[in-house]
Amino acid sequence: MTEQQPNSVGWWEWLGWKGSSQPIQPPPIQNNPKLPEEPIPTTSVVAVVHPKVIESTEVIPQTGWERVKAIYERANSMEKDVTVRVVRMTFLGGFLVGGATGYAQARHAYEMNNVGRKYLSPSDAVKRKIDYAIVRFAKGGFGTGFKCALISGSIVFLTTHVTAYRDKFASWYFPAISAIVGGVFTFPLGLIGSMKAVGLGVTSGLTLSAVVHLYGMAIDKPVNDAYKLFKRDYERELKASAEWDSRVTELMQREQIVWRQQAVKKLKQMDQEKMAIFDD
Template structure:
Protein backbone atom coordinates (compact mmCIF):
# COMPACT_ATOMS: atom_id res chain seq x y z
CA UNK A 1 0.00 0.00 0.00
CA UNK A 2 2.79 2.40 0.92
CA UNK A 3 4.74 1.49 -2.24
CA UNK A 4 1.64 2.10 -4.37
CA UNK A 5 1.10 5.50 -2.77
CA UNK A 6 4.76 6.47 -3.21
CA UNK A 7 4.68 5.35 -6.84
CA UNK A 8 1.64 7.53 -7.53
CA UNK A 9 3.32 10.50 -5.89
CA UNK A 10 6.54 9.98 -7.89
CA UNK A 11 4.68 9.56 -11.18
CA UNK A 12 2.52 12.60 -10.51
CA UNK A 13 5.55 14.70 -9.70
CA UNK A 14 7.34 13.51 -12.84
CA UNK A 15 4.32 14.31 -15.02
CA UNK A 16 4.16 17.82 -13.59
CA UNK A 17 7.87 18.57 -13.85
CA UNK A 18 8.79 16.88 -17.13
CA UNK A 19 6.82 19.18 -19.48
CA UNK A 20 8.12 22.22 -17.67
CA UNK A 21 11.78 21.32 -17.91
CA UNK A 22 12.12 19.19 -21.04
CA UNK A 23 9.18 20.24 -23.22
CA UNK A 24 8.11 23.66 -21.91
CA UNK A 25 6.00 24.44 -25.00
CA UNK A 26 3.14 22.20 -23.88
CA UNK A 27 2.62 24.17 -20.72
CA UNK A 28 0.75 27.44 -20.87
CA UNK A 29 3.17 29.17 -18.52
CA UNK A 30 4.12 29.53 -14.89
CA UNK A 31 4.28 32.37 -12.44
CA UNK A 32 7.57 33.61 -13.94
CA UNK A 33 6.11 33.86 -17.46
CA UNK A 34 3.34 36.25 -16.49
CA UNK A 35 3.29 39.50 -18.40
CA UNK A 36 1.86 41.27 -15.38
CA UNK A 37 2.63 39.59 -12.05
CA UNK A 38 0.34 42.05 -10.23
CA UNK A 39 -2.67 41.18 -12.40
CA UNK A 40 -4.37 39.19 -9.64
CA UNK A 41 -3.80 41.94 -7.10
CA UNK A 42 -5.08 44.66 -9.41
CA UNK A 43 -7.91 42.43 -10.72
CA UNK A 44 -7.31 43.51 -14.29
CA UNK A 45 -9.10 41.72 -17.08
CA UNK A 46 -7.57 40.78 -20.40
CA UNK A 47 -9.14 43.74 -22.17
CA UNK A 48 -7.87 46.09 -19.46
CA UNK A 49 -4.33 44.92 -20.14
CA UNK A 50 -4.83 45.27 -23.91
CA UNK A 51 -6.19 48.81 -23.49
CA UNK A 52 -3.20 49.67 -21.31
CA UNK A 53 -0.91 48.27 -24.00
CA UNK A 54 -2.40 50.56 -26.66
CA UNK A 55 -2.54 53.61 -24.38
CA UNK A 56 0.08 56.27 -23.66
CA UNK A 57 1.20 57.27 -20.20
CA UNK A 58 1.14 60.71 -18.65
CA UNK A 59 4.37 61.58 -20.48
CA UNK A 60 2.79 60.73 -23.86
CA UNK A 61 5.00 57.65 -24.21
CA UNK A 62 3.92 54.33 -25.70
CA UNK A 63 3.80 51.17 -23.63
CA UNK A 64 6.66 48.72 -23.21
CA UNK A 65 4.86 46.17 -25.38
CA UNK A 66 4.34 48.55 -28.30
CA UNK A 67 7.94 49.64 -28.02
CA UNK A 68 9.04 46.01 -28.40
CA UNK A 69 6.76 45.69 -31.46
CA UNK A 70 8.37 48.77 -32.99
CA UNK A 71 11.83 47.37 -32.28
CA UNK A 72 10.89 44.05 -33.91
CA UNK A 73 9.52 45.87 -36.95
CA UNK A 74 12.67 47.93 -37.39
CA UNK A 75 14.82 44.84 -36.91
CA UNK A 76 12.87 42.99 -39.59
CA UNK A 77 13.16 45.99 -41.89
CA UNK A 78 16.92 46.21 -41.37
CA UNK A 79 17.54 42.46 -41.75
CA UNK A 80 15.35 42.27 -44.84
CA UNK A 81 17.12 45.25 -46.41
CA UNK A 82 20.53 43.71 -45.73
CA UNK A 83 19.60 40.28 -47.05
CA UNK A 84 17.86 41.61 -50.14
CA UNK A 85 20.56 44.18 -50.84
CA UNK A 86 23.45 41.77 -50.51
CA UNK A 87 21.75 39.11 -52.62
CA UNK A 88 20.87 41.54 -55.42
CA UNK A 89 24.27 43.23 -55.38
CA UNK A 90 26.06 39.88 -55.65
CA UNK A 91 23.92 38.91 -58.65
CA UNK A 92 24.50 42.33 -60.19
CA UNK A 93 28.27 42.00 -59.75
CA UNK A 94 28.34 38.60 -61.45
CA UNK A 95 26.07 39.79 -64.26
CA UNK A 96 28.17 42.88 -64.88
CA UNK A 97 31.40 40.85 -65.08
CA UNK A 98 29.78 38.30 -67.38
CA UNK A 99 28.09 40.79 -69.73
CA UNK A 100 30.95 43.29 -70.01
CA UNK A 101 33.94 41.08 -70.68
CA UNK A 102 34.19 42.41 -74.23
CA UNK A 103 33.25 46.00 -73.36
CA UNK A 104 35.94 48.60 -73.94
CA UNK A 105 36.25 51.23 -71.20
CA UNK A 106 38.32 54.39 -71.46
CA UNK A 107 40.09 53.63 -68.19
CA UNK A 108 40.11 51.32 -65.21
CA UNK A 109 38.53 54.09 -63.15
CA UNK A 110 35.55 54.27 -65.54
CA UNK A 111 35.08 50.49 -65.39
CA UNK A 112 35.14 50.49 -61.59
CA UNK A 113 32.73 53.43 -61.48
CA UNK A 114 30.28 51.68 -63.81
CA UNK A 115 30.50 48.54 -61.72
CA UNK A 116 30.04 50.45 -58.49
CA UNK A 117 26.99 52.31 -59.82
CA UNK A 118 25.46 49.08 -61.12
CA UNK A 119 26.00 47.24 -57.84
CA UNK A 120 24.75 50.19 -55.76
CA UNK A 121 21.50 50.46 -57.71
CA UNK A 122 20.98 46.71 -57.44
CA UNK A 123 21.60 46.85 -53.68
CA UNK A 124 19.04 49.64 -53.29
CA UNK A 125 16.43 47.72 -55.29
CA UNK A 126 17.02 44.53 -53.32
CA UNK A 127 16.92 46.35 -50.00
CA UNK A 128 13.64 48.04 -50.91
CA UNK A 129 12.12 44.85 -52.29
CA UNK A 130 12.80 42.72 -49.21
CA UNK A 131 13.09 45.36 -46.48
CA UNK A 132 9.52 46.62 -46.32
CA UNK A 133 8.09 43.13 -46.84
CA UNK A 134 9.99 41.55 -43.98
CA UNK A 135 9.41 44.63 -41.83
CA UNK A 136 5.63 44.51 -42.31
CA UNK A 137 5.51 40.75 -41.78
CA UNK A 138 7.62 40.96 -38.61
CA UNK A 139 5.59 43.90 -37.31
CA UNK A 140 2.24 42.18 -37.86
CA UNK A 141 3.48 38.95 -36.31
CA UNK A 142 4.93 40.72 -33.27
CA UNK A 143 1.82 42.88 -32.79
CA UNK A 144 -0.61 39.95 -32.92
CA UNK A 145 1.48 37.65 -30.72
CA UNK A 146 2.15 40.40 -28.16
CA UNK A 147 -1.53 41.38 -28.02
CA UNK A 148 -2.61 37.78 -27.44
CA UNK A 149 0.12 37.30 -24.84
CA UNK A 150 -0.93 40.46 -22.98
CA UNK A 151 -4.59 39.46 -23.10
CA UNK A 152 -3.86 35.97 -21.74
CA UNK A 153 -1.23 37.36 -19.33
CA UNK A 154 1.16 34.51 -20.13
CA UNK A 155 3.51 33.30 -22.85
CA UNK A 156 2.90 29.98 -24.61
CA UNK A 157 3.13 28.39 -28.03
CA UNK A 158 -0.48 29.27 -28.83
CA UNK A 159 0.07 32.95 -29.55
CA UNK A 160 2.98 32.22 -31.87
CA UNK A 161 0.95 29.78 -33.96
CA UNK A 162 -2.07 32.11 -33.99
CA UNK A 163 0.05 35.12 -34.91
CA UNK A 164 1.82 33.23 -37.70
CA UNK A 165 -1.46 31.92 -39.10
CA UNK A 166 -3.15 35.33 -39.05
CA UNK A 167 -0.11 37.15 -40.40
CA UNK A 168 0.41 34.63 -43.20
CA UNK A 169 -3.22 34.90 -44.25
CA UNK A 170 -3.19 38.72 -44.22
CA UNK A 171 0.12 38.85 -46.07
CA UNK A 172 -1.35 36.85 -48.97
CA UNK A 173 -4.82 38.42 -48.86
CA UNK A 174 -4.37 40.26 -52.17
CA UNK A 175 -3.80 36.98 -54.04
CA UNK A 176 -7.13 35.34 -53.21
CA UNK A 177 -8.60 32.80 -50.81
CA UNK A 178 -6.37 29.93 -51.92
CA UNK A 179 -3.21 31.98 -51.38
CA UNK A 180 -4.52 33.10 -47.97
CA UNK A 181 -5.02 29.47 -46.96
CA UNK A 182 -1.52 28.53 -48.07
CA UNK A 183 -0.04 31.60 -46.35
CA UNK A 184 -1.89 30.78 -43.13
CA UNK A 185 -0.66 27.17 -43.23
CA UNK A 186 2.96 28.10 -43.94
CA UNK A 187 2.89 30.92 -41.40
CA UNK A 188 1.44 28.64 -38.72
CA UNK A 189 4.04 25.92 -39.28
CA UNK A 190 7.00 28.31 -39.37
CA UNK A 191 5.79 30.23 -36.33
CA UNK A 192 5.31 26.97 -34.44
CA UNK A 193 8.92 26.02 -35.10
CA UNK A 194 10.10 29.50 -34.14
CA UNK A 195 7.92 29.50 -31.04
CA UNK A 196 9.34 26.17 -29.91
CA UNK A 197 12.85 27.52 -30.29
CA UNK A 198 12.10 30.82 -28.53
CA UNK A 199 10.23 29.27 -25.60
CA UNK A 200 12.89 26.63 -25.13
CA UNK A 201 15.61 29.30 -25.01
CA UNK A 202 13.55 31.37 -22.55
CA UNK A 203 12.93 28.36 -20.34
CA UNK A 204 16.61 27.39 -20.29
CA UNK A 205 17.77 30.96 -19.63
CA UNK A 206 15.15 31.49 -16.92
CA UNK A 207 13.79 34.77 -18.29
CA UNK A 208 10.46 35.77 -19.79
CA UNK A 209 9.35 37.86 -22.76
CA UNK A 210 8.28 40.58 -20.35
CA UNK A 211 11.85 40.78 -19.05
CA UNK A 212 13.12 41.20 -22.62
CA UNK A 213 10.58 43.93 -23.37
CA UNK A 214 11.50 45.81 -20.21
CA UNK A 215 15.21 45.51 -21.02
CA UNK A 216 14.68 46.95 -24.49
CA UNK A 217 12.65 49.80 -23.00
CA UNK A 218 15.39 50.51 -20.47
CA UNK A 219 17.93 50.67 -23.30
CA UNK A 220 15.73 53.20 -25.06
CA UNK A 221 15.48 55.30 -21.90
CA UNK A 222 19.27 55.08 -21.43
CA UNK A 223 19.85 56.31 -25.00
CA UNK A 224 17.41 59.16 -24.45
CA UNK A 225 19.14 60.07 -21.21
CA UNK A 226 22.54 60.09 -22.94
CA UNK A 227 21.10 62.30 -25.67
CA UNK A 228 19.68 64.75 -23.13
CA UNK A 229 23.02 64.91 -21.34
CA UNK A 230 24.80 65.61 -24.62
CA UNK A 231 22.35 68.42 -25.40
CA UNK A 232 22.90 69.93 -21.95
CA UNK A 233 26.67 69.81 -22.38
CA UNK A 234 26.49 71.44 -25.80
CA UNK A 235 24.35 74.33 -24.57
CA UNK A 236 26.29 77.60 -24.46
CA UNK A 237 24.31 78.97 -21.52
CA UNK A 238 22.89 76.23 -19.40
CA UNK A 239 21.52 78.48 -16.64
CA UNK A 240 20.90 81.88 -18.15
CA UNK A 241 18.73 84.48 -16.47
CA UNK A 242 15.57 83.51 -18.39
CA UNK A 243 15.92 79.84 -17.45
CA UNK A 244 16.55 80.71 -13.79
CA UNK A 245 13.47 82.94 -13.74
CA UNK A 246 11.41 80.12 -15.30
CA UNK A 247 12.69 77.63 -12.70
CA UNK A 248 11.78 80.01 -9.88
CA UNK A 249 8.21 80.40 -11.18
CA UNK A 250 7.76 76.67 -11.69
CA UNK A 251 9.23 75.94 -8.29
CA UNK A 252 6.90 78.35 -6.54
CA UNK A 253 3.71 77.37 -8.38
CA UNK A 254 4.41 73.68 -8.98
CA UNK A 255 3.87 71.51 -12.03
CA UNK A 256 0.47 71.33 -13.72
CA UNK A 257 -0.89 69.18 -16.47
CA UNK A 258 -2.14 70.77 -19.69
CA UNK A 259 -5.70 69.65 -18.88
CA UNK A 260 -5.57 71.65 -15.62
CA UNK A 261 -4.66 74.93 -17.33
CA UNK A 262 -7.52 77.36 -18.06
Protein backbone atom coordinates (compact mmCIF):
# COMPACT_ATOMS: atom_id res chain seq x y z
CA MET A 1 0.00 0.00 0.00
CA THR A 2 1.13 3.36 -0.83
CA GLU A 3 0.81 6.04 1.78
CA GLN A 4 -0.92 9.17 0.49
CA GLN A 5 1.02 12.31 0.80
CA PRO A 6 -0.82 15.18 2.37
CA ASN A 7 -1.90 17.86 0.01
CA SER A 8 0.70 20.57 0.20
CA VAL A 9 -1.19 22.97 -2.04
CA GLY A 10 -1.98 26.10 -0.20
CA TRP A 11 -5.21 27.92 -0.43
CA TRP A 12 -3.52 30.72 -2.37
CA GLU A 13 -2.81 28.23 -5.17
CA TRP A 14 -6.34 26.89 -4.92
CA LEU A 15 -7.59 30.41 -5.62
CA GLY A 16 -5.49 30.49 -8.77
CA TRP A 17 -2.43 32.49 -7.64
CA LYS A 18 0.68 30.76 -8.77
CA GLY A 19 3.37 31.69 -6.38
CA SER A 20 6.72 30.19 -5.84
CA SER A 21 6.89 27.26 -3.57
CA GLN A 22 10.21 28.47 -2.26
CA PRO A 23 10.15 30.98 0.58
CA ILE A 24 11.11 34.47 -0.37
CA GLN A 25 14.61 35.17 0.76
CA PRO A 26 15.43 38.74 1.73
CA PRO A 27 18.18 40.31 -0.28
CA PRO A 28 21.55 39.87 1.32
CA ILE A 29 22.72 42.83 3.29
CA GLN A 30 26.00 43.97 2.00
CA ASN A 31 28.42 45.25 4.53
CA ASN A 32 29.46 48.80 3.92
CA PRO A 33 33.01 48.90 2.78
CA LYS A 34 35.36 50.29 5.33
CA LEU A 35 36.06 53.89 4.57
CA PRO A 36 39.70 54.78 4.42
CA GLU A 37 40.83 56.76 7.41
CA GLU A 38 41.68 60.30 6.60
CA PRO A 39 45.19 61.21 7.60
CA ILE A 40 45.43 63.56 10.54
CA PRO A 41 47.09 66.74 9.42
CA THR A 42 50.28 67.40 11.22
CA THR A 43 52.39 70.49 11.38
CA SER A 44 55.98 70.96 12.24
CA VAL A 45 55.21 73.90 14.56
CA VAL A 46 53.33 73.21 17.77
CA ALA A 47 51.52 76.14 19.35
CA VAL A 48 51.85 76.04 23.12
CA VAL A 49 49.51 78.20 25.16
CA HIS A 50 50.78 78.91 28.65
CA PRO A 51 47.97 78.82 31.20
CA LYS A 52 47.45 81.88 33.35
CA VAL A 53 48.67 81.21 36.84
CA ILE A 54 46.56 82.67 39.62
CA GLU A 55 48.81 83.39 42.56
CA SER A 56 46.11 83.71 45.19
CA THR A 57 42.38 83.81 45.47
CA GLU A 58 40.53 85.92 47.98
CA VAL A 59 37.42 84.40 49.46
CA ILE A 60 34.95 87.02 50.60
CA PRO A 61 33.52 86.02 54.00
CA GLN A 62 29.76 85.86 54.10
CA THR A 63 28.86 85.42 57.78
CA GLY A 64 29.80 87.44 60.82
CA TRP A 65 32.05 84.77 62.34
CA GLU A 66 33.85 84.34 59.03
CA ARG A 67 34.58 88.07 58.94
CA VAL A 68 35.91 87.98 62.50
CA LYS A 69 38.04 84.93 61.66
CA ALA A 70 39.39 86.70 58.57
CA ILE A 71 40.85 89.42 60.81
CA TYR A 72 43.41 86.95 62.17
CA GLU A 73 44.00 85.22 58.83
CA ARG A 74 45.14 88.39 57.08
CA ALA A 75 48.72 89.53 57.45
CA ASN A 76 47.95 93.26 57.63
CA SER A 77 44.73 93.78 59.55
CA MET A 78 43.64 97.17 60.84
CA GLU A 79 41.77 95.71 63.82
CA LYS A 80 44.82 93.94 65.22
CA ASP A 81 47.25 96.78 64.59
CA VAL A 82 44.98 99.48 66.06
CA THR A 83 44.32 97.43 69.19
CA VAL A 84 48.04 96.81 69.77
CA ARG A 85 48.90 100.47 69.22
CA VAL A 86 46.19 101.69 71.59
CA VAL A 87 47.29 99.24 74.29
CA ARG A 88 50.91 100.37 74.03
CA MET A 89 50.13 104.09 74.03
CA THR A 90 47.66 103.93 76.92
CA PHE A 91 50.01 101.78 78.98
CA LEU A 92 52.85 104.25 78.49
CA GLY A 93 50.61 107.22 79.29
CA GLY A 94 49.12 105.50 82.33
CA PHE A 95 52.58 104.50 83.54
CA LEU A 96 53.83 108.09 83.44
CA VAL A 97 50.67 109.60 84.94
CA GLY A 98 50.35 106.95 87.64
CA GLY A 99 53.99 107.21 88.62
CA ALA A 100 53.95 111.02 88.70
CA THR A 101 50.76 111.27 90.78
CA GLY A 102 52.05 108.70 93.25
CA TYR A 103 55.37 110.46 93.75
CA ALA A 104 53.99 113.05 96.19
CA GLN A 105 52.25 110.36 98.23
CA ALA A 106 55.40 108.26 98.21
CA ARG A 107 57.46 111.17 99.51
CA HIS A 108 55.02 111.87 102.33
CA ALA A 109 54.84 108.18 103.27
CA TYR A 110 58.64 107.90 103.32
CA GLU A 111 59.03 110.87 105.64
CA MET A 112 56.34 109.55 108.00
CA ASN A 113 57.79 106.03 108.16
CA ASN A 114 61.40 107.07 108.60
CA VAL A 115 61.12 109.70 111.33
CA GLY A 116 63.99 109.35 113.81
CA ARG A 117 65.92 106.83 111.75
CA LYS A 118 69.66 107.36 111.67
CA TYR A 119 71.70 106.99 108.50
CA LEU A 120 75.38 106.51 107.92
CA SER A 121 75.72 109.83 106.13
CA PRO A 122 73.57 112.49 104.47
CA SER A 123 74.33 110.92 101.08
CA ASP A 124 73.05 107.57 102.37
CA ALA A 125 69.76 109.20 103.40
CA VAL A 126 69.36 110.78 99.95
CA LYS A 127 70.19 107.48 98.27
CA ARG A 128 67.58 105.56 100.25
CA LYS A 129 65.01 108.24 99.57
CA ILE A 130 65.66 108.08 95.82
CA ASP A 131 65.44 104.28 95.82
CA TYR A 132 62.11 104.39 97.62
CA ALA A 133 60.77 107.00 95.18
CA ILE A 134 61.81 104.90 92.17
CA VAL A 135 60.15 101.78 93.55
CA ARG A 136 56.90 103.61 94.33
CA PHE A 137 56.96 105.34 90.94
CA ALA A 138 57.31 102.01 89.13
CA LYS A 139 54.66 100.35 91.30
CA GLY A 140 52.11 103.11 90.80
CA GLY A 141 52.97 103.44 87.11
CA PHE A 142 52.58 99.75 86.33
CA GLY A 143 49.26 99.55 88.15
CA THR A 144 47.75 102.59 86.45
CA GLY A 145 49.22 101.72 83.06
CA PHE A 146 47.83 98.18 83.20
CA LYS A 147 44.34 99.42 84.05
CA CYS A 148 44.38 102.05 81.29
CA ALA A 149 45.66 99.57 78.72
CA LEU A 150 43.08 96.97 79.70
CA ILE A 151 40.11 99.35 79.54
CA SER A 152 41.16 101.19 76.37
CA GLY A 153 42.23 98.01 74.60
CA SER A 154 38.93 96.32 75.45
CA ILE A 155 36.92 99.25 74.05
CA VAL A 156 38.85 99.33 70.77
CA PHE A 157 38.88 95.54 70.49
CA LEU A 158 35.14 95.17 70.99
CA THR A 159 34.28 98.12 68.74
CA THR A 160 36.33 96.90 65.79
CA HIS A 161 35.21 93.28 66.15
CA VAL A 162 31.52 94.18 66.49
CA THR A 163 31.89 96.28 63.35
CA ALA A 164 33.48 93.35 61.53
CA TYR A 165 30.80 90.95 62.75
CA ARG A 166 27.91 93.18 61.66
CA ASP A 167 29.80 94.50 58.62
CA LYS A 168 28.59 97.95 59.55
CA PHE A 169 29.83 100.78 61.74
CA ALA A 170 27.37 102.82 63.79
CA SER A 171 27.84 105.91 65.93
CA TRP A 172 26.48 104.29 69.08
CA TYR A 173 29.23 101.64 69.24
CA PHE A 174 31.74 103.80 71.09
CA PRO A 175 29.36 105.18 73.78
CA ALA A 176 27.65 101.84 74.42
CA ILE A 177 30.81 99.74 74.57
CA SER A 178 32.69 102.34 76.63
CA ALA A 179 29.85 102.44 79.17
CA ILE A 180 29.67 98.63 79.40
CA VAL A 181 33.43 98.18 79.78
CA GLY A 182 33.69 100.96 82.36
CA GLY A 183 30.80 99.58 84.39
CA VAL A 184 32.22 96.04 84.39
CA PHE A 185 35.74 97.00 85.47
CA THR A 186 34.54 99.35 88.21
CA PHE A 187 31.93 96.95 89.58
CA PRO A 188 34.02 96.20 92.74
CA LEU A 189 33.83 99.92 93.64
CA GLY A 190 30.09 99.67 94.22
CA LEU A 191 27.05 101.12 92.54
CA ILE A 192 28.18 104.74 92.77
CA GLY A 193 31.60 103.94 91.31
CA SER A 194 30.03 101.95 88.48
CA MET A 195 27.62 104.77 87.65
CA LYS A 196 30.51 107.24 87.53
CA ALA A 197 32.42 104.92 85.21
CA VAL A 198 29.36 104.50 82.96
CA GLY A 199 28.96 108.26 82.73
CA LEU A 200 32.64 108.70 81.93
CA GLY A 201 32.42 105.95 79.32
CA VAL A 202 29.41 107.51 77.62
CA THR A 203 31.11 110.91 77.57
CA SER A 204 34.35 109.60 76.11
CA GLY A 205 32.46 107.41 73.64
CA LEU A 206 30.43 110.36 72.38
CA THR A 207 33.67 112.27 71.90
CA LEU A 208 35.10 109.47 69.76
CA SER A 209 31.85 109.26 67.78
CA ALA A 210 32.02 113.00 67.16
CA VAL A 211 35.54 112.57 65.79
CA VAL A 212 34.29 109.88 63.40
CA HIS A 213 31.42 112.12 62.29
CA LEU A 214 33.80 115.00 61.64
CA TYR A 215 36.00 112.71 59.56
CA GLY A 216 32.98 111.60 57.54
CA MET A 217 31.91 115.20 56.99
CA ALA A 218 35.43 116.10 55.86
CA ILE A 219 35.38 113.48 53.10
CA ASP A 220 31.63 113.94 52.41
CA LYS A 221 30.63 110.35 53.20
CA PRO A 222 28.37 108.61 55.73
CA VAL A 223 29.87 107.21 58.91
CA ASN A 224 29.90 103.61 57.70
CA ASP A 225 31.53 104.49 54.37
CA ALA A 226 34.05 106.74 56.13
CA TYR A 227 35.03 103.87 58.43
CA LYS A 228 35.50 101.48 55.50
CA LEU A 229 37.54 104.05 53.60
CA PHE A 230 39.73 104.67 56.64
CA LYS A 231 40.23 100.92 57.07
CA ARG A 232 41.19 100.48 53.41
CA ASP A 233 43.76 103.31 53.53
CA TYR A 234 45.12 102.11 56.87
CA GLU A 235 45.66 98.55 55.64
CA ARG A 236 47.24 99.87 52.44
CA GLU A 237 49.79 101.78 54.51
CA LEU A 238 50.40 98.71 56.66
CA LYS A 239 51.12 96.66 53.55
CA ALA A 240 53.53 99.29 52.20
CA SER A 241 55.30 99.45 55.56
CA ALA A 242 55.62 95.66 55.70
CA GLU A 243 57.09 95.58 52.19
CA TRP A 244 59.59 98.30 53.13
CA ASP A 245 60.68 96.42 56.27
CA SER A 246 61.08 93.27 54.20
CA ARG A 247 63.33 95.09 51.73
CA VAL A 248 65.45 96.54 54.53
CA THR A 249 65.86 93.13 56.17
CA GLU A 250 66.80 91.54 52.85
CA LEU A 251 69.41 94.24 52.21
CA MET A 252 70.91 93.74 55.68
CA GLN A 253 71.22 90.00 55.12
CA ARG A 254 72.59 90.33 51.59
CA GLU A 255 75.27 92.93 52.35
CA GLN A 256 75.91 91.95 55.97
CA ILE A 257 74.86 95.31 57.41
CA VAL A 258 74.69 95.38 61.20
CA TRP A 259 72.85 98.64 61.88
CA ARG A 260 69.33 98.85 60.56
CA GLN A 261 69.41 102.63 60.21
CA GLN A 262 72.41 102.31 57.92
CA ALA A 263 70.50 99.84 55.73
CA VAL A 264 67.51 102.19 55.60
CA LYS A 265 69.72 105.07 54.50
CA LYS A 266 71.39 102.98 51.80
CA LEU A 267 68.07 101.66 50.50
CA LYS A 268 66.72 105.20 50.21
CA GLN A 269 69.79 106.20 48.23
CA MET A 270 69.29 103.24 45.89
CA ASP A 271 65.66 104.20 45.32
CA GLN A 272 66.61 107.80 44.60
CA GLU A 273 69.21 106.67 42.06
CA LYS A 274 66.63 104.49 40.29
CA MET A 275 64.15 107.37 40.18
CA ALA A 276 66.85 109.67 38.75
CA ILE A 277 67.59 107.14 35.99
CA PHE A 278 63.91 106.88 35.06
CA ASP A 279 63.54 110.66 35.03
CA ASP A 280 66.43 110.97 32.58
